[in-house]
Amino acid sequence: MSFFTPENLGKAQVLVGLYPDKRSALIPLCHLAQGQHGHLSNEAMVEIAELLGIQPAEVMGTASFYDMLHTEEVGKYLVGVCTNVACMLGGGLELLEHASDVLGIPPGATTDDGMFTLEEVECVAHCDKAPCAQVNYRYFGPLADSDFDRLVDDLRSDRLSETVPPHGVLSRVFRDAPAMVPLEIIHQERRDMDEAKKARLAAQNQDAGGKQ
């Protein structure tokens, strides 16, 4: 084991312990690893597989399914320009073209200095601020060309570090998992509910029978 930092390894083990089936911790662990490294390297996926007792191919299968999990390296800032309907009508396609010019890369590519990756994305639910973009999943909009230039400038000079986390960190709020409810209690509650339902149905039937 060598990918996770000791601190994150501790967190990973807590996450694994939360589920009756270890495998359930797969996506949380992917987030953790991506938060640490910016993307899911092969090394990270192998280590996640080891922690969960599954094969690296299975980690890869899951990670590659989700757009927000990156199995390839991406820039420090992942810029996603929305071109779905609302944004398109508000000039999303033009914004994407402008972004492409400013950054000097086509959508899908990363700048040589490793600062920016540009993506074209579908609706990110920021339609009221169309046309919009997201940077490391933080929203900005509406963006005129000049707003976009300023945004890039701010990012380059690190003025937005409060708002925009380093890439890979999807959530900066960590909460402790609630205390585990023992399975017995859950089963008991289910049984009680079933009983209650049965009693209710029986009563209904009796009513119906009585009326006949």
Next chain:
Amino acid sequence: MSTDVSQNLITISVDGKEIKAVPGELVIEAAEKAGVFIPRFCYHNRLPQVGMCRMCLVEVKGPRGFALQPSCYLPVSDGMEVITESDKVKKAQDGVLELLLINHPLDCPTCDKGGECPLQDQTLTYGPGESRFAEEKRHWEKPIAISDLVFLDRERCIQCDRCTRFADVIAGDALIEFIGRGDHTEINVFPDRPFSSYFSGNTVQICPVGALTASPYRFKARPWDLSQVESSCTTCSMGCRIMVQSSQNELTRYLGLDSDSINHGWLCDKGRFGFEAVNSSDRVTVPLIRKNGSFTETTWASALSLIASKVSSAKAAGDPNRIGFLLGSRLTNEDIYAWVKLAKGVVASDSVDCQLGDGLSGKVISVLPRATINQAASAKAILAFTGDIREEIPVLFLRLREAIKSGKTKLATIGTHASSLDQLSDVSVKVSPDQLQLLARELMQESSKFPDIASLFTTQGVASDGDGLVVLLGRENLAWDRSVAEAFAVELSRALPKAKFLITIRSSNFAGGVDLGAVPGLLPGRTPIEDASLKLRQKWVNLPGRAGYGAAEMLKSALRGEVDVLFLVGSDPRQDYVDSVLANSALDQVGFVVSVDTYLSQSSSMADLILPASSFAEKSGTTTNLEGRVLTLNQKVTPRGLSRPDWTIASEIALELGEDLGFTSAADVLDEIAEVSPLHWGLSWHRLTRSAALEGVVIPISPTSLSIRPNAMLDQVSTPGIASVWNQGLASSKTSFLENDSEGDIEQVAEAPSQATRGLGESIWPLAPIQLLGFMNLVYTPKLYSHGEHLKNSPHLSHLAVEAKCRISGRTANDLGFETGDSVRVADKAGGEGLFELEIDDSVRDGTVELTRGSFAISGFSPVRIGETVNYVKVERA
């Protein structure tokens, strides 16, 4: 699977026709049984359903009228109305196929699947005939090697999830996965983690398109070039049912046949791809005689008369037991019987053995109550004291894994080393030899020293007399004398008389050998030599006067110069005998060694005379698998060169000695077996080759009911290559297997005959508790690709052969100051030494050394010395 008619059947209607269905059954299965084939890709009868491809859409009546539903995902219910042919269904099928073909390349002319491809066939039958897609198709690099044996062409993949489901759910090797999403989806492996599963060939067999191909068959043949016969794999004792296919008299491919009792359609890669050994250029094709240290060709006639003169003079000298016979696992039942008849019934020598120190005593095997594979897979609990099943009998591992994963049965393992069964077991106990007797006696007592096992078994409902328990008994550790396992089993069978045993020895026809008297002291039918039946006396001119030698004693007497003639019939003791030092030095002391073999093996190349034997698929006959099931083997190609089937060779030698064994065909031999052996009563070639006899029969057949299970209907999409050869292959391939002659599905009887329970000796095997300074416990185990001529001669497998390895735990390594990769000298007690590469492995117990049986014998070194109950070794820096 039970076909009990008393089950509550329900009625559904398919295309207006009322049919009976079993509750819980899927619509696609019920329809198929009623003769209505619904097209499909992802559905496979041995895999959990996923309903992914939508090819099987049918109309099913619901509250809001008829609607399209996937018939592979929908269980039948009473009164259900299904329509499989309507405009709506047709439109759905058109749509699904048009969509699948959008990204499918036009590869058919160069694709190995062409001619046997469900996508081709179903497009022709159900497809739209035209595509509206004019855009560029998806492209991938093609093909990529995802392992040494398997190639993947991602453009052809239709994402049916069969291969990935098999790898994950059945084999437990989820090394291939869907990667990506939508039209970017591909099947692939993780970088640098190849699909090196022992079962990878099955994914090639079930892939419904040409996306997965296996290197031995790539660009070899088309179904219309092929002909095929049913047979059984004889690479290990499982006896998986196979279809043997050949083109122009050369074997091209094996495909697994779906047998409910044995392999469920699966094969291991060693069994599947090992056929190439038959075509090996190392085959012996003419009789060879040693002259001045090297071999020269000779004729059958002079070879046979030389043998006769050697045997006669040895016999004249006195003790016929000085003429020894070691019979190998290649032999069919007919071969074994003919050689046993020659040895015991003509030469009167009882020195016959069919095992090479890696098995169990024939006497013990024959007294233990037998379990079938299906009984093991449905037992309440399983106790395993056996070698690693995955390494030794791979498809049995799949069967057990499935049973245990389903939760039906629970497993406890006992032994000395970690094995793949441990990952499935609820309890696994590590033992030393002296604990075993106690364990056997107190297994079901919670007060015992092993309460976990007792409580697991009790919770599972195993009775205190062992009812419901199946014991897997093999050689857990080759460094312990076989007597350790035998004593354990005998003790256990006494304590739990209702427990049944499945003997998990790897070598293929060991059960046939034991049943047919290829062990000292027994005659065919597991009868002691003193108790020869009248029938047998009528057929045999002679009988051994007294018990002869088993392999161990035979080699030891040979060392003392007390063996005059030794026949090695498909047996290679130099390579395979556990004590290779003994085997090597003993063979040199034998007066005259005759090797009857298919290859120039380590032993045959040191023989005085080599007779060429026909190989697998070059002869017909029967074999007995580990559960005592007699299965047919069929000839597919002509024997190489001047080689002959082993039973013929025995007959010829007998003739030279002036006796006629009385056989003109393998079927004659089987008839005589059925006549003289009570165990084989009722067997005949005709019965076994009847169209319904796919799965053979478990012997003894009960006198009132001959049990042969009818053939399951063959789904041409489950195993594409079989039905297509049947439909379009050469005429000779039309064996009757597809015809369903359901003559009787009668209860099978698997109890040992009562007469065989005698002979349960009183002997308690001595266990010497040895503590020797500096010596460590030894665990010696084989791997699937450990060794052997078969592996060496299979071009696509030989590079998988494993090297001998020495493994110790991290703690032990620390104590001794070793690191992984160190070169170490392993010394046995008799002073032999071998050099090994050290590997640190924390699954090894502290103070223990694990040696893997490697591909080559190291001269002068044998970790196992016959006669030692428990073997110890020293590990020193080299």
